Amino acid sequence: AQSVTQPDIHITVSEGASLELRCNYSYGATPYLFWYVQSPGQGLQLLLKYFSGDTLVQGIKGFEAEFKRSQSSFNLRKPSVHWSDAAEYFCAVGAEHGNKLVFGAGTILRVKS
């Protein structure tokens, strides 16, 4: 069965510092991978997605993610965090040809000034 692990429940970084959120997945075939961000009381916004091709994916808001098949990972990165990036981040894998998303438990990002 497909699964997604986000090992960090909470992460705190200083404004201007770099960020890496970890995501590991378990999926038998080539995965469709996604990162979403959710601000309190809001829906999920798609940051970026990987289907195939270049393993380094650029997304919105200055985020990028790298697919590493050998490590079953799809970590999200940002070189310089802004206070407005404070939110919850969900990694997801598309199962059954992508029609269902299996979400990780989420990582809450706090940004300190």
Added chain:
Amino acid sequence: DAMVIQNPRYQVTQFGKPVTLSCSQTLNHNVMYWYQQKSSQAPKLLFHYYDKDFNNEADTPDNFQSRRPNTSFCFLDIRSPGLGDAAMYLCATSRDFRGQYFGAGTRLSVL
């Protein structure tokens, strides 16, 4: 802007009183989903429509129903809400499953 719109943003209902949440989309996506999200948890898929085909998750309670009268609209009906159904309900759409786009959600409270 093309988007997924959920109404209302906040809904209060009484225990056992039927409630309907609505979702509309201007993306012309063929797949529409309903998720339930409880506090500090990931979204949980309730069901989805692929065009007119309804696909229920095995563990979705019978209390939850859905209707999709046309491509643009999808409704979530909760026939007899219990206290445990208080949650955020998220609608999402996709074009042939290539990434899902979410609405802002409806926060349901059950009194």
